[in-house]
Amino acid sequence: xxxxxxxxxxxxxxxxxxxxxxxxxxxxxxxxxxxxxxxxxxxxxxxxxxxxxxxxxxxxxxxxxxxxxxxxxxxxxxxxxxxxxxxxxxxxxxxxxxxxxxxxxxxxxxxxxxxxxxxxxxxxxxxxxxxxxxxxxxxxxxxxxxxxxxxxxxxxxxxxxxxxxxxxxxxxxxxxxxxxxxxxxxxxxxxxxxxxxxxxxxxxxxxxxxxxxxxxxxxxxxxxxxxxxxxxxxxxxxxxxxxxxxxxxxxxxxxxxxxxxxxxxxxxxxxxxxxxx
Amino acid sequence: xxxxxxxxxxxxxxxxxxxxxxxxxxxxxxxxxxxxxxxxxxxxxxxxxxxxxxxxxxxxxxxxxxxxxxxxxxxxxxxxxxxxxxxxxxxxxxxxxxxxxxxxxxxxxxxxxxxxxxxxxxxxxxxxxxxxxxxxxxxxxxxxxxxxxxxxxxxxxxxxxxxxxxxxxxxxxxxxxxxxxxxxxxxxxxxxxxxxxxxxxxxxxxxxxxxxxxxxxxxxxxxxxxxxxxxxxxxxxxxxxxxxxxxxxxxxxxxxxxxxxxxxxxxxxxxxxxxxxxxxxxxxxxxxxxxxxxxxxxxxxxxxxxxxxxxxxxxxxxxxxxxxxxxxxxxxxxxxxxxxxxxxxxxxxxxxxxxxxxxxxxxxxxxxxxxxxxxxxxxxxxxxxxxxxxxxxxxxxxxxxxxxxxxxxxxxxxxxxxxxxxxxxxxxxxxxxxxxxxxxxxxxxxxxxxxxxxxxxxx
Ligand SMILES: Cc1cc2nc3c(=O)[nH]c(=O)nc-3n(C[C@H](O)[C@H](O)[C@H](O)COP(=O)(O)OP(=O)(O)OC[C@H]3O[C@@H](n4cnc5c(N)ncnc54)[C@H](O)[C@@H]3O)c2cc1C
Ligand SMILES: Cc1cc2nc3c(=O)[nH]c(=O)nc-3n(C[C@H](O)[C@H](O)[C@H](O)COP(=O)(O)OP(=O)(O)OC[C@H]3O[C@@H](n4cnc5c(N)ncnc54)[C@H](O)[C@@H]3O)c2cc1C
Ligand code: SF4
Ligand code: SF4
Ligand code: FES
Numbered sequence: 001x002x003x004x005x006x007x008x009x010x011x012x013x014x015x016x017x018x019x020x021x022x023x024x025x026x027x028x029x030x031x032x033x034x035x036x037x038x039x040x041x042x043x044x045x046x047x048x049x050x051x052x053x054x055x056x057x058x059x060x061x062x063x064x065x066x067x068x069x070x071x072x073x074x075x076x077x078x079x080x081x082x083x084x085x086x087x088x089x090x091x092x093x094x095x096x097x098x099x100x101x102x103x104x105x106x107x108x109x110x111x112x113x114x115x116x117x118x119x120x121x122x123x124x125x126x127x128x129x130x131x132x133x134x135x136x137x138x139x140x141x142x143x144x145x146x147x148x149x150x151x152x153x154x155x156x157x158x159x160x161x162x163x164x165x166x167x168x169x170x171x172x173x174x175x176x177x178x179x180x181x182x183x184x185x186x187x188x189x190x191x192x193x194x195x196x197x198x199x200x201x202x203x204x205x206x207x208x209x210x211x212x213x214x215x216x217x218x219x220x221x222x223x224x225x226x227x228x229x230x231x232x233x234x235x236x237x238x239x240x241x242x243x244x245x246x247x248x249x250x251x252x253x254x255x256x257x258x259x260x261x262x263x264x265x266x267x268x269x270x271x272x273x274x275x276x277x
Numbered sequence: 278x279x280x281x282x283x284x285x286x287x288x289x290x291x292x293x294x295x296x297x298x299x300x301x302x303x304x305x306x307x308x309x310x311x312x313x314x315x316x317x318x319x320x321x322x323x324x325x326x327x328x329x330x331x332x333x334x335x336x337x338x339x340x341x342x343x344x345x346x347x348x349x350x351x352x353x354x355x356x357x358x359x360x361x362x363x364x365x366x367x368x369x370x371x372x373x374x375x376x377x378x379x380x381x382x383x384x385x386x387x388x389x390x391x392x393x394x395x396x397x398x399x400x401x402x403x404x405x406x407x408x409x410x411x412x413x414x415x416x417x418x419x420x421x422x423x424x425x426x427x428x429x430x431x432x433x434x435x436x437x438x439x440x441x442x443x444x445x446x447x448x449x450x451x452x453x454x455x456x457x458x459x460x461x462x463x464x465x466x467x468x469x470x471x472x473x474x475x476x477x478x479x480x481x482x483x484x485x486x487x488x489x490x491x492x493x494x495x496x497x498x499x500x501x502x503x504x505x506x507x508x509x510x511x512x513x514x515x516x517x518x519x520x521x522x523x524x525x526x527x528x529x530x531x532x533x534x535x536x537x538x539x540x541x542x543x544x545x546x547x548x549x550x551x552x553x554x555x556x557x558x559x560x561x562x563x564x565x566x567x568x569x570x571x572x573x574x575x576x577x578x579x580x581x582x583x584x585x586x587x588x589x590x591x592x593x594x595x596x597x598x599x600x601x602x603x604x605x606x607x608x609x610x611x612x613x614x615x616x617x618x619x620x621x622x623x624x625x626x627x628x629x630x631x632x633x634x635x636x637x638x639x640x641x642x643x644x645x646x647x648x649x650x651x652x653x654x655x656x657x658x659x660x661x662x663x664x665x666x667x668x669x670x671x672x673x674x675x676x677x678x679x680x681x682x683x684x685x686x687x688x689x690x691x692x693x694x695x696x697x698x699x700x701x702x703x704x705x706x707x708x709x710x711x712x713x714x715x716x717x718x719x720x721x722x723x724x725x726x727x728x729x730x731x732x733x734x735x736x
Contacts, residue, residue, distance in 0.1 A: 027490065037447060043538065043547040067547055082447045084484035213538070213548075216445050216486055217670050218510040219530035225521055230514065235672035249521050252623040256523045260549030267544045 001079040002036075005056060007072070011138050013063045014106060015072045018056050024085050025052035030093060030113035031207065031239055034059075034085025035215045038074065042081070043067045046212045046234075048110035049086060060109035060138070066264040087215050088238045091205065093117045096179040098124040100172055101147075102165050102193055104185025105131060108138050110207055111184045118182075119146040126172055127151065130165035130185070134158035166192050173200050180205065183242060187251045194242030206242035208233045210254060224250050283387035284313035291603040295573050298459045298541055301600055302366070310397040314343040317389045320379055325391060328377035330720035333357040335374060335391055342398055351403045354395060359431040359474065360424060360719065362466045363453060365396025368716050369594045402469070407477050410437040415733045418443060418500040420487045423451020424715045425506035425706025427474055428722030429729070434477040436730055442479060443496070445486040446537065449474075451508055452707075453715070455537035456529075458567050460574070461597070464536075488676015502701050502729050505677065505688060506722065509707035510670040514663055515559065519617030522625040524551055528558070528568040528664035535571050553660035554578045557628060559614060560664035561586070562712075566597040568662045569606045580606045581658070585613040585633050585646045611635075611646065615653075617661065628656045667712050680704070687711055695725030703729055 005018040024034065028049045034057070035044045045067050051058040063069045074080060091114045099118050103111035108129050119125045127147040131137040132155045144150065151168035152160025161168055165185070172178060173196070181204040183193040190206040197204030210222045210233050217235035224233055227244035231237060287303040288294075294301050305313065317339045325335045334353050341350035354361040368374075370392040375381060381388030415438050419426045422444035430440045448454055450467040475481065485491050487507075496503050512527035514520050531550065534540040540550035552575040558568045561584035569580045582601070584591065587610045591598060602608070616629040632652035635644035669686050681698040683689040688697060688704040695703035705721030707713055 023490070041539075041546045066544075070547075082484050084445070084447075084486065085490060087486075087489060213530055213533055214446075216489075216510070217672050218512065219533050220512045220514065220527040221530045223514075223521060230516070230520065232511075232672075235670075246521075249623060253521065253523055256551065257549050260543065260551070264544045264547060264549065 001081060002083050003079050004074050004076050006076050011136050014138055015061050017061060018058050020055060021057055021083055022055060024057050025054060028052050028086040029090035030117040031091030032086035032088050033238065034083055034087060036080055037082040038070055038080045044213060044215060045071060046215055050109050050112055060106065062106035065261050066268045069268065087234060091239055093121050095122045098176060098178050099180045100126045100128065100178045102128040102169060102181065102183040104165055104189040107185030111182065112139055112142065114182055115143060116146045124148045128165045128168045165189060166196055169193060169196055178202055187254060190242055191247040194245065198243040204242040205239045207238045208240060210250065211257065281385060281387050283390050284309050286393055295604050298574060300463050301460050304400055305393055305397045310394060311343055313390050314339050314394055316380065318379060324377040324379055325374045328374040330716045331357050331723055338398060339394060342394060347401055348403050350398045351401065352405055354398055355405055359428055360470045361395050362399035363462060363470060364716050365392045365399055366462050367457060368392055369714060371595050407435060409435055409477055412439065413437040415501045417502045417504065417729060418496040419504045419506065421451060421506040421508060422449035423506055423508050423706060423718060424453065425718040425722040428719040429504045429506065429726045430479045431474045431477060432723060432726035433729060434479045440479045442481045443485040443487050443491060444481060444483050447483050449481060455533045458536055458571050488673050493677050497701055501733055504725055504729065505704040505708060506706045507673065507708045509667040509712045511668050513666050513668055515665060517614060517616050519619060522617050522619040523623050524553060524625050524660040525617060526662050528564045528662050531568055531662050532571065541575060550575065551660060552576050555658045556660045556662065557581045557583050557658040558662045558664055559583050561591040561593055562664065563593050563597060565664040566593045566601045568664050570601055570604055573604050573606060581609055582606060583609045583612050583614060586643060587611055587635060590643045625661055626659060628658050628661065630654055630656055669708060685711060693724060694728035695721060696728060
C-alpha cells in the first residue's frame with residue numbers, strides 16, 4: 001500500500017500528485033515511468049515519473065477516463081494498492097549543444113525531467129510548450145529555470161503564439177541549428193513534429209504512450225512499428241526516434257477500446273451520481 | 278479418445294459452461310474416488326511414478342486414499358508436490374504418469390485416473406502442518422513466483438532457509454494466475470496453495486521486477502544463493518503483414534486481461550477486453566485452447582482454431598481439446614495464415630491463408646508442414662489471437678547479463694541441479710527449458726532446491 005501525500009489541481013482536469021514509495025526515487029531516471037494499480041478492481045495505469053524526492057515521487061495526470069478519474073479521486077492520506085517502477089529505458093541524456101524540447105498538453109509533465117536533465121548536462125535548451133488554451137498550460141514557471149528560451153503556443157492564441165507547437169518549431173529551426181529534439185504530447189502532435197524533424201534531418205525522440213497491460217514485455221499490447229521492426233514500447237521504449245515510427249497505424253490502435261472505455265466511464269459516472277472529485 | 282473403464286468425472290454441460298467462467302471439470306465424489314482408486318494394482322515396480330516429473334509416490338497416495346486414510350494420502354502428495362490441487366487439474370497426465378500406468382497398456386484398458394485422484398485428495402483441503410526445520414541462518418532470493426519459484430521457495434523454507442520471493446506482478450502464481458483461465462484452474466486454488474507457501478515463512482516482495490526495479494547483482498551480493506524462475510514470458514508474433522492491425526492480439530495479452538486483470542467481469546473490474554463475432558486463434562497448444570474457449574465464453578459467435586499441422590501433432594492437453602470441441606469451437610488443420618487484411622479504420626476483416634501438407638519430420642520429431650501450391654484462400658474474421666508460443670523475455674534478461682544463455686536465448690543451466698555459470702545462481706522452469714509444463718517447472722524447482730541446500734551446506 002502506498003500513500004497519496006498530496007494532490008493539487010493545477011489546471012482543469014489536471015492533477016499534480018505526490019505518492020509515497022520507499023525505493024523508486026533511488027533508481028528513477030528521466031524518461032521512465034511506473035505502473036500503478038489503485039485497488040483490486042483497477043486497471044494497471046502507466047504514468048511518467050515527473051520528479052522524485054527521498055521516499056516519494058510525483059505524477060501529473062489528466063483525467064480522461066474511468067481509471068484516471070478514479071486515481072485523481074484518491075484523497076491525500078488514502079492509499080493505492082500497487083506501484084511498480086521505474087519501467088522503460090531512461091532518456092539518452094548527453095551534452096549535444098542546442099536541443100529543443102517540445103511538450104503538448106499533459107505531455108508537458110513527462111517532458112519536465114528530461115528538460116531539466118538536458119540543462120544540467122550543459123545543453124542550450126529551447127523549450128516549446130503548447131496547450132489548447134492558456135488555462136491548460138501547465139508547469140510554465142517550473143520549466144523557466146531549466147530553459148534558455150521558451151516559446152508558448154496555444155490553439156486559440158490566449159497565450160503566446162496562436163497555433164500548434166510546430167509553428168514555433170519552424171521558427172526555431174529557421175533561426176538556429178538544433179542537434180536533438182524531444183517531443184512529448186498527443187500522438188498527432190508527435191507525428192507532425194517528427195515529420196518536421198525528418199525534413200531537417202534532426203534526431204527526434206518521442207515518448208510513445210500506447211495502451212499497455214503488464215508493462216513488462218510479456219503481452220505485446222504496446223507494440224509499435226519502428227523502423228520496420230515491431231517494438232514493445234514498455235521494454236524497448238518508451239522513447240523512439242519519431243522519424244521511424246509508423247504513426248498512422250499506432251494512432252488507430254490507440255482507439256481500439258473506445259467503446260469499452262466509454263461504457264466504463266458512463267457506468268462510473270452513474271455510480272458516482274454524475275459527479276467527480 | 279473415449280474412456281472405457283476409467284471412472285468418469287462430472288462436467289458442466291457445454292451449453293451451460295460457455296455462458297460462464299465456472300470450472301468445467303467438477304471433480305470426483307468420495308464414492309467415485311474410492312471406486313477409481315480401487316482399480317490401481319499397486320504395482321511393485323511402480324511404472325507410473327517414473328512418468329511423473331516430481332516422482333510422486335502414486336501407489337502410496339492411492340493406497341492411503343482407498344483405505345480412507347485421507348490425511349496420510351494428502352501428506353504423501355504434499356511431500357513430493359507442493360501444488361497437488363493444481364497438478365491434478367492441469368498436468369498432461371496422458372503424456373506423463375498415466376502414460377506409464379500398466380492398466381493403460383493392456384488392450385481395451387484405461388490408465389488409473391491418477392490426476393483426478395490427486396485432485397480429489399488435494400481438494401479435501403486437509404490442513405497439514407508443514408514441518409519447518411529450525412533456521413540454518415542462510416537466505417535465498419527466488420526470482421519469479423511461478424510454479425518453479427514457488428517450489429524452490431517451499432522446499433527451501435521447509436529446511437530452515439529464509440526465503441524471499443521477488444515477483445513482477447502484484448500476485449503470485451505466474452502462468453497459473455495470468456495464463457490458465459478460471460474455468461480450468463480456479464484462482465482460489467492457486468491462492469490456497471500460495472498461502473500454504475506463505476505460512477511456511479516465505480516472504481513475498483510483489484511489484485519487483487528484478488533487472489529493472491531491483492538490480493540482479495544486488496540480490497547476488499545480498500543473498501547466499503539466488504534462483505531464477507522468470508518463465509518464458511514474451512509472446513511471439515507470426516510477423517506476417519498486417520500484424521499491427523486493430524483486434525489482433527497475442528494470447529498473452531488476451532489471457533492476461535481476462536485472468537490476471539479479470540476483464541471477464543468488466544466493467545465491475547476496470548480492464549476491458551475485446552470480443553468480436555468471428556474469432557480466429559492461431560496455434561494448437563494449451564494456450565490456444567485456453568484463448569479459444571475464453572473467446573467463446575466472452576460471447577464470440579464463432580471461434581476457429583487455425584493450425585498448420587494436423588490433429589495428431591497438436592500439443593494441447595487432450596482433455597482441453599475435447600472440451601474445446603464440445604464447446605463448438607472449429608478446428609482448421611493444415612492451414613497457415615499468411616496475411617491479415619484490414620478496413621479503412623485498420624480493423625482486421627479477413628485473413629489470407631494457405632493450405633499445408635506434412636513433409637519429413639523436423640527436429641521436434643513432428644512432420645514438418647509444407648505449403649501446398651496455389652492453395653491460397655481467404656477467411657473472414659474480425660478478431661485474431663495469436664498463440665504460437667513464447668520466448669524468453671529478452672529485455673528483462675538484459676538485466677541478467679552476467680548469466681550465460683544457450684543458443685535459444687534461454688538460460689544455460691544444468692538439468693540435474695539448475696546450476697548456471699555463476700556459482701551462487703540457479704535457474705529452472707520455462708526460462709531454462711522454453712515453454713513446458715507446470716509439473717516440469719516444479720520438477721526443476723525440486724532439483725534446484727536440493728542443489729541449493731547442498732551448496733549452502735558447503736559455504
Ligand atoms: C508510458 C506511459 C506514460 C504515461 N504517462 C502519463 C502521464 O504522465 N500523465 C497522464 O495523465 N497520462 C499518462 N499516460 C496515459 C495514461 O496512462 C492514460 O491516460 C490512462 O491509462 C487512461 O486511462 P483511463 O481509464 O482514464 O482512460 P480510458 O477510458 O482508458 O481512455 C480514454 C481515451 O484515452 C486514450 N488512451 C487510452 N489509454 C491511453 C494511454 N495509455 N495513453 C494515452 N491515451 C490513452 C484512448 O484514446 C481512449 O479512447 C501514460 C501512458 C503511457 C503508456
Ligand atoms: C495459457 C497457458 C496454458 C497452459 N496450460 C498448461 C497446462 O494445462 N498444463 C501444464 O502443465 N502447463 C501448462 N502451461 C505451461 C505452464 O504454465 C508453464 O510451463 C509453467 O507455468 C512454467 O512455470 P515457471 O515457474 O517456469 O514460469 P511462470 O509460470 O511463467 O512464472 C514466472 C514468474 O516470474 C515472474 N517474473 C518474470 N520476470 C521477472 C523478473 N524479472 N522479476 C521478478 N519476477 C519475474 C512472472 O511474473 C511470473 O510470475 C500453460 C501455459 C500457458 C501460458
Ligand atoms: S503431478 Fe502430474 S504427472 Fe505427477 S502424478 Fe500428479 S498428475 Fe501425474
Ligand atoms: S501403474 Fe497404474 S496400476 Fe500400477 S501402481 Fe501405478 S497407478 Fe496403480
Ligand atoms: S505492455 Fe505488455 S508488452 Fe508492453
